[in-house]
Amino acid sequence: MRIIFMGTPDFAVPALQALLKGGHEVVAVYTQPPRAAGRGMALRKSPVHEAAEAAGLEIRVPNDLKSPAEQKRFAALDAEAAVVVAYGLILPKPILNATRRGLFNIHASLLPRWRGAAPINRAIMAGDAESGVCIMRITEGLDEGPVCLMERESIGPDMTAGQLHDALSELGASMIVEALAALESGTLQCLAQDDANATYAAKIKNADTRIDWSLAAKVVHNHIRGLSPYPSAWFEINLGGKRERVKVLDSKLADGNAPAGMLLDDALTVACGEGAVRLTEVQRAGKKPMSADSFLRGIDLPARTVFD
Structure with missing residues (x-):
């Protein structure tokens, strides 16, 4: 035709x-x-x-x-x-x-x-x-x-x-x-x-992409994978004395019970409003995507740190 x-x-x-x-x-x-x-x-x-x-x-x-x-x-x-x-x-x-x-x-x-x-x-x-x-x-x-x-x-x-x-x-x-x-x-x-x-x-807007840790883990996980790889879900954290946006490209549901947004372990597991998610692939501003292990090796991030 x-x-x-x-x-x-x-x-x-x-x-x-x-x-x-x-x-x-x-x-x-x-x-x-x-x-x-x-x-x-x-x-x-x-x-x-x-x-x-x-x-x-x-x-x-x-x-x-x-x-x-x-x-x-x-x-x-x-x-x-x-x-x-x-x-x-x-x-x-x-x-x-x-x-x-x-x-x-x-x-x-x-x-x-x-x-x-x-x-x-x-x-x-x-x-x-x-x-x-x-x-x-x-x-x-x-x-x-x-x-x-x-x-x-x-x-x-x-x-x-x-x-x-x-x-x-x-x-x-x-x-x-x-x-x-x-x-x-x-x-x-x-x-x-x-x-x-x-x-x-509706078209994805920037306001739709920030992670809300107060939501249930399943909702947070769906939010992350629904925006991966673009435009990507993200959170903010203090790194090297300044606020930095970190994108999350992949996650898994995990066990955990703590205030929402709190880092639970050295595997990048973060508490949600109900349950927790483990962040398996992230991306810092200006850098390539990296595994949770690589991300944690490059920074000092003690347990019980709270992500915004």
Whole structure:
């Protein structure tokens, strides 16, 4: 089929590669413009931009799709359908109507649960036992379109957002190929969502990332793994005479009973409002991720220290 692809982060790259491998003609790739990043703030192309460039595809990086001129350029591609994966721009109605068979989104949740920007993070932070991928026909509402395909993925008790991200990225790539084959053969059936059961995965803000040790250990553990590896949960502590933010990338549930935030042992076990968590991988400001042992070797941190 003649396809337009619209995506930006690394989550979308396997889908683009699967479409090309499946023999589809990707007539253009829309992705976010290069952004300043890193210490030097040099312009950096998105992962989809780099993948499309490597494949020799036409790449378009509009700042938005609101102008009639940009909408006309999109329609002029004369595509049968468009595939959208975490593109990051609003799609106006003229764009939604500009292909012959519609626009299809790869969404990383079991819709209508976790509509919105951060479904992977929010599912783990909420302690969900499963997630999955939906192939959805895009409508004007936020992730409200009819669902054409759905596949489930178990969330293990220690699975991080990064691990779930990778699993769902590959799952979505295989599913979009299946969905387009059904679309082409006329057998694709899309069913309306039950809006009454909808929940929303709000974008992660900085205020969402600080660890609250007063919560139960299971909640703290879910919070840590739901934000790992990015943007990462964190706490503050006095190190070398100054306050320092420490990110937590991995943790395990542990036994313990003490005031919330208190360090219980030399294995970086921290008391919570109920129970405790053992921090197994952390990252100091400006340093690489390290094990708990490596972290503790480099500092003087006596037991009963309280983390903020």
